[in-house]
Amino acid sequence: MSKDKSEYLINRKDNQYEVVIGLEVHAQVTSESKLFSTSSTKFGAEPNTQVSLVDAALPGMLPVINEFCVKQAIKTGIGLKAKINKRSVFDRKNYFYADLPQGYQISQFKDPIVGEGKVILDMPDGQKEVGIERLHLEQDAGKSIHDLDPKNTFVDLNRSGVALMEIVSKPDLRSPDEVNAYVKKLRSIMRYLGTCDGNMQEGSLRADVNVSVRIKGTKEFGTRCEIKNVNSIKFMQMAIEYEANRQVDLIEDGQSIDQETRLFDTKKNETRSMRSKEDAHDYRYFPDPDLLPLEVSDAFVENLKSEIPELPDEKKKRFIEKFKLTPYEATILVSDIETSNYFENVIKKSDVKLATNWIIGELFAALNEKNLEITESPISAGNLSKLINLIKDGTISGKIAKTVFEQMMEGDKDPKRIVEEKGLKQESDPKALEALIDKVIDNNRDKATEYKSGKVKLFGFFVGQVMKVSGGKANPQLVNEILKKKL
Amino acid sequence: MSDITKQSLSELIKNIRERKISSTEATKAFIERSEKSKELNVYVTEDFSAAIEKAKKFDQKPNLDLKLPGIPLAVKDLFCTKNVKTTAGSKILNNFTPTYESTVTKNIWNEGAILLGKLNCDEFAMGSSNETSFFGSVQNPIDKGLVPGGSSGGSSSAVAAQLTPITIGTDTGGSIRQPASFTGTVGLKPTYGSCSRYGIVAFASSLDQAGPMSQNVRDCALLQEVISSYDEKDSTSIDFKRNNYSKELTNNIKGKKIGIPKEYRVDGMPKEIEDLWKKGIEYIKDCGAEILDISLPHTNYALPTYYIVAPAEASSNLARYDGVKYGFRADGENLIDMYEKTRSEGFGAEVQRRIMIGTYVLSSGYYDAYYLKAQKVRKLIKNDFDEAYKKVDAILTPSTPSSAFKIGEKTNDPVSMYLNDIFTVPVNLAGLPGISIPAGHDSKGYPLGLQIIGKAFDEQNILNIAYAMEEKINFKNKITDWWIK
Numbered sequence A: 001m002s003k004d005k006s007e008y009l010i011n012r013k014d015n016q017y018e019v020v021i022g023l024e025v026h027a028q029v030t031s032e033s034k035l036f037s038t039s040s041t042k043f044g045a046e047p048n049t050q051v052s053l054v055d056a057a058l059p060g061m062l063p064v065i066n067e068f069c070v071k072q073a074i075k076t077g078i079g080l081k082a083k084i085n086k087r088s089v090f091d092r093k094n095y096f097y098a099d100l101p102q103g104y105q106i107s108q109f110k111d112p113i114v115g116e117g118k119v120i121l122d123m124p125d126g127q128k129e130v131g132i133e134r135l136h137l138e139q140d141a142g143k144s145i146h147d148l149d150p151k152n153t154f155v156d157l158n159r160s161g162v163a164l165m166e167i168v169s170k171p172d173l174r175s176p177d178e179v180n181a182y183v184k185k186l187r188s189i190m191r192y193l194g195t196c197d198g199n200m201q202e203g204s205l206r207a208d209v210n211v212s213v214r215i216k217g218t219k220e221f222g223t224r225c226e227i228k229n230v231n232s233i234k235f236m237q238m239a240i241e242y243e244a245n246r247q248v249d250l251i252e253d254g255q256s257i258d259q260e261t262r263l264f265d266t267k268k269n270e271t272r273s274m275r276s277k278e279d280a281h282d283y284r285y286f287p288d289p290d291l292l293p294l295e296v297s298d299a300f301v302e303n304l305k306s307e308i309p310e311l312p313d314e315k316k317k318r319f320i321e322k323f324k325l326t327p328y329e330a331t332i333l334v335s336d337i338e339t340s341n342y343f344e345n346v347i348k349k350s351d352v353k354l355a356t357n358w359i360i361g362e363l364f365a366a367l368n369e370k371n372l373e374i375t376e377s378p379i380s381a382g383n384l385s386k387l388i389n390l391i392k393d394g395t396i397s398g399k400i401a402k403t404v405f406e407q408m409m410e411g412d413k414d415p416k417r418i419v420e421e422k423g424l425k426q427e428s429d430p431k432a433l434e435a436l437i438d439k440v441i442d443n444n445r446d447k448a449t450e451y452k453s454g455k456v457k458l459f460g461f462f463v464g465q466v467m468k469v470s471g472g473k474a475n476p477q478l479v480n481e482i483l484k485k486k487l
Numbered sequence B: 001m002s003d004i005t006k007q008s009l010s011e012l013i014k015n016i017r018e019r020k021i022s023s024t025e026a027t028k029a030f031i032e033r034s035e036k037s038k039e040l041n042v043y044v045t046e047d048f049s050a051a052i053e054k055a056k057k058f059d060q061k062p063n064l065d066l067k068l069p070g071i072p073l074a075v076k077d078l079f080c081t082k083n084v085k086t087t088a089g090s091k092i093l094n095n096f097t098p099t100y101e102s103t104v105t106k107n108i109w110n111e112g113a114i115l116l117g118k119l120n121c122d123e124f125a126m127g128s129s130n131e132t133s134f135f136g137s138v139q140n141p142i143d144k145g146l147v148p149g150g151s152s153g154g155s156s157s158a159v160a161a162q163l164t165p166i167t168i169g170t171d172t173g174g175s176i177r178q179p180a181s182f183t184g185t186v187g188l189k190p191t192y193g194s195c196s197r198y199g200i201v202a203f204a205s206s207l208d209q210a211g212p213m214s215q216n217v218r219d220c221a222l223l224q225e226v227i228s229s230y231d232e233k234d235s236t237s238i239d240f241k242r243n244n245y246s247k248e249l250t251n252n253i254k255g256k257k258i259g260i261p262k263e264y265r266v267d268g269m270p271k272e273i274e275d276l277w278k279k280g281i282e283y284i285k286d287c288g289a290e291i292l293d294i295s296l297p298h299t300n301y302a303l304p305t306y307y308i309v310a311p312a313e314a315s316s317n318l319a320r321y322d323g324v325k326y327g328f329r330a331d332g333e334n335l336i337d338m339y340e341k342t343r344s345e346g347f348g349a350e351v352q353r354r355i356m357i358g359t360y361v362l363s364s365g366y367y368d369a370y371y372l373k374a375q376k377v378r379k380l381i382k383n384d385f386d387e388a389y390k391k392v393d394a395i396l397t398p399s400t401p402s403s404a405f406k407i408g409e410k411t412n413d414p415v416s417m418y419l420n421d422i423f424t425v426p427v428n429l430a431g432l433p434g435i436s437i438p439a440g441h442d443s444k445g446y447p448l449g450l451q452i453i454g455k456a457f458d459e460q461n462i463l464n465i466a467y468a469m470e471e472k473i474n475f476k477n478k479i480t481d482w483w484i485k
Helices: A067-079 A176-193 A233-252 A298-305 A312-323 A327-334 A337-346 A352-370 A381-392 A398-409 A415-421 A430-443 A445-452 A456-469 A476-486 B009-017 B023-035 B048-060 B103-110 B153-160 B177-183 B217-227 B271-286 B299-320 B335-346 B349-362 B368-388 B414-421 B425-429 B459-473
Strands: A009-012 A015-028 A091-094 A104-107 A117-123 A126-139 A143-145 A154-156 A163-169 A205-215 A225-230 A260-265 A270-276 B043-046 B072-076 B114-119 B167-171 B186-189 B209-214 B257-261 B290-294 B394-398 B434-441 B447-454
Touching: A009 A233, A015 A176, A015 A233, A067 A126, A067 A163, A067 A176, A067 A298, A091 B299, A117 A176, A126 A176, A176 A205, A176 A233, A176 A312, A176 A337, A205 A233, A225 A233, A225 A270, A233 A260, A233 A270, A312 A327, A312 A337, A327 A337, A327 A352, A337 A352, A337 A381, A352 A381, A352 A398, A381 A398, A381 A415, A398 A415, A430 A445, A430 A456, A430 A476, A445 A456, A456 A476, B009 B023, B009 B217, B023 B048, B023 B072, B023 B114, B043 B153, B048 B114, B072 B103, B072 B153, B103 B114, B103 B167, B103 B217, B114 B153, B153 B167, B153 B177, B153 B209, B167 B186, B177 B186, B177 B434, B177 B447, B186 B217, B186 B459, B209 B217, B217 B434, B217 B459, B257 B271, B271 B290, B271 B394, B271 B434, B271 B447, B271 B459, B299 B349, B299 B368, B299 B414, B299 B425, B349 B368, B368 B425, B394 B459, B434 B459, B447 B459
Parallel strands: A225 A260, B072 B114, B072 B167, B257 B290, B257 B394
Antiparallel strands: A009 A015, A015 A163, A015 A205, A091 A104, A104 A126, A117 A126, A126 A163, A143 A154, A205 A225, A260 A270, B043 B114, B167 B209, B186 B209, B186 B434, B394 B447, B434 B447
């Protein structure tokens, strides 16, 4: 690895290699029905229960475009600050496979619905812009299941015809970390827009990863390999790491790199050749004569623009300006629409600074531990807000609050009730505190004398003792004040 | 009533409405004649007993307001019919029974008609003589051993032999008009987008259109009125105001301007065809219409353009017949082997030829030179018509360069077979309506047709011209029932 922390380089003898990565992300469009048919897209249904005559490619069946999916694609394009093409064309990508009933996939080849755009990444050493080459709409294929029978392959067509957006980046990514940030940002934008749920376990987001290497400082790109269909960010990173090193080793060994399609074996953590350039399919793309070119009006696009919510970049800016958050805090809080919604709900009625700390600190840690999403948080935004207010108005100390918080995580909802029932209310009565403090000083006469003779460090000891005697409930600020006077 | 089958559709409807004959009688009459006509081989699937049941049901509570009240009819086996086997003339679909109905046939049944059965056709509508059908060639009732044209050969033969009062075919490059011309019947290829393609086994999606085939122009107009509808299930269906073609039919074409394209005077055109065309011009003049010479300069390129575009689309449309989901499957060692065996055994030679041509012209490195160039030429051909229609209301041409030929005569010469479509393919490439009407006989006594090509959506106009000419021509088909023993 490189010495410069921010740069991902592969070192061999005298050479430093830079890794060039481009991603083709396949994002499933959030839509009730498929791209060209009315069948449901619901995940997890019994095999072949969501298959229309069109999806199964029966003779004489014709595709009819789902307008909602078109809107979703355009919205995504707007979210990627991309050019929306008023006229796009659906093409047929011809190839034979058992889970491709038509014998072709309807996709967009020459004229995609969305053109060039960009995505901003927040990297530790600043922002990075990644170019978007295009976004196009296409059908998903069905699923072949090979392991149910020793001789036969089973085919499930539930996915057949589901709408996908293929989002192609420019070769602007330079490290596995940037790929991580890019996919997360893309996912975040689409979740803000409601155009893709980004659920990688259900296959809603997958990517083909193009990797090449070149000696640092070279202008020309090296020969790339495409790693097909990687379905988690972690695997993408692992695949890139392996593939980049493989390519560097080949070059260092005086060999050349074959342009090819490769597969990532998640068990062995390596990429394997799937087919070479010579064996590449000739997809015989041509405009689908069953579908007219897709034309959208300016008004149609403008109307969709008005439906676009505040997106992460804008929200981050607002959080920094309005709530005085640090860029770091803002980045974390806007990374996911649900998190930012939660945050904004908490601060409706409570202190921003405290809320920020509690969400980023305690809440995230606790959710992480339980492996929960923010939407599944046992503590509602309203209740966290109440807890923060109890701290703010001095009813409980920050330390006690942590105890209350833990209780709340276990499903005990109302922090006020917890404080009352457990008697955790902070002692803020000066008289009661004075009595406590007198008692502590009385019991530690020798230390009090030492303090007075200049051993000021002992102040902390007294605070500790008071807190201990009070069972942690003494108001620390008042304790400080009174102690100072008494000693 | 022994002469039921001799009646035209309009006569039959009139007699049923006037309760002179019942639907059951009519249905039985056509079935009876069909039973005696097996030698013509028009049927792939007979649905006779179901038809009689339906006819009886109709007669119990006849709705005589319908446009096709209790009319029995057979349709080309390219239309998917619910619960009735649909083969497209191919082995690969020999076991296929749809669970759904094509929009065009649904429109017909909704108007009270009754399905007699499914009519033979060239495999996947690829052919001009009905000889590529897996179910064997069809005899032309005009003469023994004569092709009925194609691809709607079963349909043209059935109408000419009066085994069905009327029928529907499909026309991708002439598959309605050429067989109509070969059998002395009327065939209309409507404007692209007029009839829904939903549920029709696809050959070449940008060219395919369903249309009526009948004994006379009035019947043709009536059926066109029934089958033409806007359909959301077909993205290329066009929502335009459709006429009541039969009601608005008139023989008054005075003042209409009819164009004669000089480019259709092809080299080696038989004198009989030339003479027929001249006669047609005279008929038009007799009707009070005006004749104008026009030019369609890119006509020469139409056939090669068609034989790139149509196979290209077909190669992709037929990819779904892979043995995986339905239809014929041959066992194989693995998936690829199964595909190869299924498609080699399931498709006939002509279909395989076109799949290969289509695959070739779409391949990388050839796409620009063939498919893309063809699309450009197609645009020029369309522009030619647009230009012509600034001056004329319709165009008159021969339907075919010859009369019907013998079975087997051209099977080993695909190019000479393809030349049959020379006058019809430009119409499909331009998406226009065209009608073929019988206009005379050649020296052998075989029928010859003339084609009237209209502006897009102007079916009414070409039907009117055809109707006016029909009156003047007074064509009589010479059917001797030679096949009935």
